[in-house]
Amino acid sequence: MHVYSINLLAIVYKAPYYRAYRKDLNLMYDAAVIGAGIIGTSVARELSKYPLKTALIEKGSDVAVGTTKANSGIIHAGYDAEPGTNKAKFNALGNPMFDKLCSDLDVTFKRTGSLVIAFNSRDMETVRELYKRGLKNGIPEMHILDDREVKEIEPNLNNSIVGALYASTAGIIDPWELAIALAENAAENGVELLFNHKVTAIEKLKGSFIIRTPETSFESRYIVNCAGLYADEINNMVASPFFKITPRRGQYFVLDKNTGKLVNTVVFQCPGKTSKGVLLTSSVHGNLLIGPDSQVLADRENVETTADRLKFVRETASKTCDNIPFNTTIKTFAGLRATPDTGDFIIAESKDAPGFINAAGIESPGLSSAPAIAEYVVELLKERAGHFKAKKNFNPVRRKAVKFMKLSFDEKVKLVQKDPAYGRIICRCENITEGEIIAAIRRKAGATTLNGVKRRVRPGMGRCQGGFCGPRVMEILARELGMDMKDIVKEEKESYILTGRTKGEQIYRGK
Amino acid sequence: MERFDVAVVGGGPAGLAAAIEAKKNGAESVCVIERDKELGGILQQCIHNGFGLQIFKEDLTGPEYAERFITELKEQNITCKLDTMVLSIDKDRNLDIVNTYDGYMRIKVKAIVLAMGCRERTREAINIPGTRPSGVFTAGTAQRFLNIEGYLVGKKIMMLGTGDIGLIMARRLTLEGAEVKAVLARKGYPGGLMRNVAQCLYDYNIPLMLRHTIVKVAGKDRVEGVLVAKTDEKSRPIPGTEELYECDTLLLSVGLIPENELSKEAGIEIDPATGGPVVNESMETSVGGIFACGNVVHVHNLVDYVTEESRRAGKSAAQFVAKELAADGTTISTESGAGIKYIVPQRIRPANIRERLDLYMRVTGIFKDSKLIVKSGNEVIKSIKKKQMTPGEMERIRIPLNILENLNADVLSVHVERNNT
Secondary structure, three states: OOOOHHHHHHHHHHHHHHHOOOHEEEEEEEEEEOOOOOOHHHHHHHHHHOOOOEEEEEOOOOOOHHHHOOOOOOEEOOOOOOOOOOOHHHHHHHHHHHHHHHHHOOOOEEOOOOEEEEEOOOHHHHHHHHHHHHHHHHOOOOOOOEEHHHHHHOOOOOOOEEEEEEEEOOEEEEEHHHHHHHHHHHHHHHOOOOOOOOOOOEEEEOOOOOOOOOOEEEEEEEEEEEOOHHHHHHHHHOOOOOOEEEEEEEEEEEEEEEEHEEEEEEEEOOOOOOOOOOOOEOOOOOOOEOOOOOOOOOOOOOEOHHHHHHHHHHHHHHHHHHOOOOHHHHEEEEEEEEEEEOOOOOEEEEOOOOOOOEEOOOOOOHHHHHHHHHHHHHHHOOOOOOOOOOOOOOOOOOOOOHHHHHOOOHHHHHHHHHHHHHHHHHEHHHHHHHHHHHHHHOOOOOOOOHHHHHHHHHHOOOOOOOOHHHHHHHHHHHHHHOOOOOHHHHHOOEOOOEEOOOOOHOOOOOO | OOEEEEEEEEEOHHHHHHHHHHOOOOOEEEEEEEOOOOHHHHHHOOEEEEOOOOOOOOEEEEEHHHHHHHHHHOOOOEEEEOOOOEEOOOOEEEEEEEOOEEEEEEEEEEEEEEEEEEOOOOOOOOOOOOOOOEEEEEEHHHHHHHHOEEEEEOEEEEEOOOHHHHHHHHHHHHHHOEEEEEEEEOOOOOOOOOOHHHHHHHHOOOOEEEEEEEEEEEEEEEEOOOEEEEEEEOOOOOOOOOOEEEEEEEOOOOEEEEHHHHHHHOOOOOOOOOEOOEEEEEOHHHHHHHHHHHHHHOOOHHHHHHHHHHHHHHHHHHHHOOOOOOOOOOEHHHOOOOOOOEEOOOOOOOHOOOOOOEEEEEEOOOEEEEEEEEEEEEEEEEEEEEEEEOOOOOOOEEEEHHHHHHHOOOOEEEEEEOOOO
């Protein structure tokens, strides 16, 4: 039921210039969420709890292809941010929400706890300062540890550590796994996902907006701007500019599986002015993750890794632990933080465009804050709309995905009997079966690209980086999507992998 | 539970030769477990010639070479489980395997031969900075796309590394109409066989740029270019020498790594110098009853050597099953001296040697007019003159049994002696 439909008709007939647009205006929504990163997917899923027609509009080919695919994957305890800021508020609110959220969505989340380590008395000052800040932010279960206590928790770290702040509520997560799960659950609950739709203009009407993309245009009553690095540009399409996003790059190392055992918690060095410092943590998959540095850039697409910065990360991390097995590196990567010039998350309805809500400038601790931000955004929408009740048939639970290697012997036997596709291993580094890959393609918000499959079920994440499994995953994608292998891309439209048929194939096929 | 005398993990050249030889030497039931849908391993995508010059005294293509063994395997009534993955191996020689037709199961065997081969080093393993676009391939993956799937991978190609597969691919891509702009070697010499450098690069006028490397990959979605820099004598890029080369594809042929995840899981000792299991004269690993051969032990250039080594492993596995393999007695260790990167085997039990022992090794650099010296303790037992040795070509030294039996020391070392004249 769309409560606004009468209003909308009135708008249409009152605005003659608008009729000209009608032909390409094929869709109408109550709410349009722009950007399918962790914030956009969280908001979309929150909106799917209500009887609204919601669209999640993304310029990339998939969920989580921007900042969400390249960050530390940490759920912060919440002692870092200045008390009273949005960062402090939403991190403190968000952190406790992850247990239920991840259990509903079948996403791996581990509360490993975190340490901020100190090398000298000045660092210890910082540690005490963070502890006090944490108390003000309402963060539970924090302790200041001495060197011996640190050693007990982390026996592999350097002896130069004199103490640390320990917070037991910090945890680790796979950020894109969460975003994909949120998008899938949102889609299961009725949200429409629109990939490869870059918003190029927004027009403000009375009571609604027209969102233009090169392919098509949409009308929506409300817009939530979750455009990450481009949130300021989206805002400026419809409202007066009042903030600016600057990309701040961070680079990382990912080491081979089982190296994560080196540490038991997320280990930070004392924070600097712009970042929480180089950290050392296991990923939820058991890889050691080391990074990031912090470098302000002008280019919002510049995710290049650079030798000098990686060297810096490596040297800095060695202060924490000089036994990091860098020779087992399987990948380095860079991600961009969407840093706002206001210094804090911008989560508010636009003053000059009622119904347009910004969730912008979401840098760290954005992932930790995401579920709380999403709830708050919906509260803001309710304030604007004045009415919408929760749906009765909202299903918060996402169907469990099979992880073949995690099954018991008997479960494996039964599963392969039932579906032989689980009997074919496609990825030999991570032992991923064809059955898992097919499921990742067929699910809602399913994979359509090589990287899409990789983010969902991990073939290509291992030490061979897709050398063996790449061609086979492409074959499965082509078959499942009814495409030619040649048309399968790595990530975005132009990231083609193959350029044509060989001469022999052309003759063989009579072309 | 299915039981076999010998299970061979991998149906490439190593696995095929080992399985046939195990059967010929008395193993009653032999099973080859291969993850691909057909036997032959990487040979099936090596459609060029140059295989079998030593074993068959013929110049064969990869698939032809494989076919000879596949035919014999069938004649010998050896069980093959294709499209089947071994997921784990334990010290008691239980294997968990899975495929679409038998399902998930555990098999028990009396001896195992590991023949999983190797994998290619990736861009990430050698840390080339820059963006992460499509269009960066390892040479072997590109070879699979071209020769098995029938697809081209790019039009303007830069290649880093001069491994044999890379050199072969430079020629193959040229024949398919692609432009191979240059092949770069970080060091002052190519990594592959000289015959491949001549036949694949020189014959096609493909520039070989020695002492160059790639320091950055550019391109947002697809590779748009690579930044090339000169390297110093330690193979490090020299700042200020960078030059951008436009291309849509970067091919990497930067080394192979023995694939030993299963071996490690079974608790087998790995030699850091080879990346493969420590083996003895019978190709038996540190875990009794588990043997290994081919590229899983150390990376070979010539399949003929793989076959030789694997025949030994297969025969030994059959002897182990028949309890004919001497497990104790004198053990001699081999030791890599100056100029030697590694030696296989690492341990020798003379009791198991019938005629002679073959030592396989690689040198650490280019040596001209020099000697390979084999010593037992301080005693020189063999000295071989070498016109030229390169790290790209494996060296083999044959030591007759009568010498081995009369050694005084328990260490056998090899080193390179440079000729000063």
